[in-house]
Amino acid sequence: MNVVALNGSPRGKNSNTWKITEAFLEGLESAGEHTITRVDVYKQKIEECHGCFACWKDTPGVCVIMDDMQDLLPRIIEADLVIWSFPLYYYSLPSKLKAFMDRLLPLNLPFMEETSDGSITHPRRFDLSHQHTVLISTCGFASTKNNYEAIEAQFAIAFGKDRLSKIICPEGELFSIPELRTRTNEYLSLVRRAGSEYTEHLGISEALQAELEPLILPAETYNKLADASWGLPGPGTKTDTGTGEGYSTNVPDPGATGDPSAVLIRQMAALYSPAKLGGKEALLELNFTDLGVTHRLFLGARECTVLDGEAPIPASVSALNSTRVETPFTVWKQISQGELDGARAMMEGKYKVLGNFDLMLKMDGLFSGPGSSPSTTERPPAASRDNTAKKPTMALVILPWMPLWIALPISPVAAVYATLATLALCQLAGFKWKLGRHERITFALVTIFAAAAAAGVPAGILLPLTYLAFGAHWLISCLGPVPLTADYSKAA
Numbered sequence: 001m002n003v004v005a006l007n008g009s010p011r012g013k014n015s016n017t018w019k020i021t022e023a024f025l026e027g028l029e030s031a032g033e034h035t036i037t038r039v040d041v042y043k044q045k046i047e048e049c050h051g052c053f054a055c056w057k058d059t060p061g062v063c064v065i066m067d068d069m070q071d072l073l074p075r076i077i078e079a080d081l082v083i084w085s086f087p088l089y090y091y092s093l094p095s096k097l098k099a100f101m102d103r104l105l106p107l108n109l110p111f112m113e114e115t116s117d118g119s120i121t122h123p124r125r126f127d128l129s130h131q132h133t134v135l136i137s138t139c140g141f142a143s144t145k146n147n148y149e150a151i152e153a154q155f156a157i158a159f160g161k162d163r164l165s166k167i168i169c170p171e172g173e174l175f176s177i178p179e180l181r182t183r184t185n186e187y188l189s190l191v192r193r194a195g196s197e198y199t200e201h202l203g204i205s206e207a208l209q210a211e212l213e214p215l216i217l218p219a220e221t222y223n224k225l226a227d228a229s230w231g232l233p234g235p236g237t238k239t240d241t242g243t244g245e246g247y248s249t250n251v252p253d254p255g256a257t258g259d260p261s262a263v264l265i266r267q268m269a270a271l272y273s274p275a276k277l278g279g280k281e282a283l284l285e286l287n288f289t290d291l292g293v294t295h296r297l298f299l300g301a302r303e304c305t306v307l308d309g310e311a312p313i314p315a316s317v318s319a320l321n322s323t324r325v326e327t328p329f330t331v332w333k334q335i336s337q338g339e340l341d342g343a344r345a346m347m348e349g350k351y352k353v354l355g356n357f358d359l360m361l362k363m364d365g366l367f368s369g370p371g372s373s374p375s376t377t378e379r380p381p382a383a384s385r386d387n388t389a390k391k392p393t394m395a396l397v398i399l400p401w402m403p404l405w406i407a408l409p410i411s412p413v414a415a416v417y418a419t420l421a422t423l424a425l426c427q428l429a430g431f432k433w434k435l436g437r438h439e440r441i442t443f444a445l446v447t448i449f450a451a452a453a454a455a456g457v458p459a460g461i462l463l464p465l466t467y468l469a470f471g472a473h474w475l476i477s478c479l480g481p482v483p484l485t486a487d488y489s490k491a492a
């Protein structure tokens with residue numbers, strides 16, 4: 001297919017909508033060969049239509065304005081598919097794209113033609129019967145209602161609803177938040193599928209449309225997040241008598257201090273998933289060492305509250321459910337954007353955790369919105385997911401030693417048999433738990449000691465050596481990047 005994709009966002013490549021359009025184009029290309037022309041409309045020299053009708057009477061089919069439309073119009077005429085990618089601006093098109101649309105006038109003849117439903121249109125000057133249209137758009141609200149009605153009607157009338165497919169994505173600004181990449185990537189995968197379906201059927205199936213329909217975040221969460229993103233005071237409470245001055249704010253101004261971490265903190269609060277804490281409450285104190293600021297987040301059973309300034313700590317908070325993280329803001333940001341693995345960064349001493357460590361183990365997904373999945377960066381690749389799904393348990397590093405430690409002083413023969421039985425059971429446990437290198441080292445050491453006991457080495461010599469071997473195993477693991485015990489905490 002000959003495809004022209006119009007990027008109608010003034011943000012160019014940083015456009016939320018264009019991210020969706022690129023995914024659609026990837027899908028198209030995955031299923032067939034296409035010639036794709038990408039047009040950054042805002043970079044083109046496109047004047048507004050003069051309304052002179054010269055393209056109808058003096059120079060039929062040709063506009064008299066000498067700008068980039070001279071080159072673009074023939075491309076549109078030849079296109080089998082025109083993709084209109086744009087953000088919703090005032091329930092309509094961004095102005096430059098509207099200027100582009102107006103400049104399509106030469107495609108029509110001036111005459112009045114009655115359609116089958118009795119409405120009037122202009123006949124086409126060129127044969128565009130091969131042409132289809134895809135409308136891809138994002139908007140800032142969490143709903144299409146009272147938002148997209150005008151644009152949908154406009155496109156259906158202008159390009160024919162039978163040849164029109166639509167991908168309309170509310171909550172478009174989520175595509176600009178790296179912390180939510182997991183969520184937005186899921187949406188983009190669906191769009192890729194839509195692109196490949198389109199290559200085959202010149203349309204998007206109802207089933208896939210239904211999959212694209214649900215909001216990326218619940219509207220309530222999105223609205224909170226959107227409000228938090230501005231770093232501005234919350235909605236004003238009018239306190240004067242109508243002069244328009246004297247608005248006071250009922251939400252403290254996170255940006256007033258010039259603290260660059262204030263917006264992220266409020267976004268975290270908006271994206272808090274109480275379900276991750278199973279109804280429990282906790283206090284998370286974030287001390288950004290490079291900024292010299294500390295933020296306190298009260299993680300309640302239903303929502304997260306940022307405790308500003310001197311705000312009192314709720315009575316339910318004690319040392320047992322308080323966690324303090326001391327970290328440079330840059331590190332915290334990298335972790336929340338999925339660029340740095342949180343557990344690894346901690347092992348490498350990039351940040352410090354004081355107080356209740358349990359909260360850190362639940363951190364993944366705690367601030368990704370309700371019903372969230374862990375970030376993509378920490379997800380194992382699909383192919384290896386089954387193998388790595390099993391978790392290790394430290395019991396399998398301690399249990400094999402027990403028969404030797406308990407039975408060796410009493411009966412070396414019993415110790416040998418009990419060790420063999422335990423090792424066999426541990427192997428069976430491998431069906432449920434992961435048997436990693438620490439387990440394999442343990443099994444090997446225990447087997448050597450059991451063999452020595454069977455060979456008649458006195459228990460008085462063997463027993464201290466088993467303690468020594470166990471201790472050495474742990475000590476040597478401390479020389480590596482992740483000590484033995486921390487390895488298990490990380491997996492938990």
Ligand SMILES: Cc1cc2nc3c(=O)[nH]c(=O)nc-3n(C[C@H](O)[C@H](O)[C@H](O)COP(=O)(O)O)c2cc1C
Nearest residue numbers: 009015016017087088089090091138139140141172
């Ligand atoms: C001038 C202007 C008008 C807007 N009008 C609307 C609107 O009517 N409805 C809406 O939901 N969002 C509106 N928005 C929000 C944008 O549609 C939204 O931020 C979009 O995701 C931006 O996409 P882009 O990154 O592709 O430009 C408006 C934004 C601007 C700058």
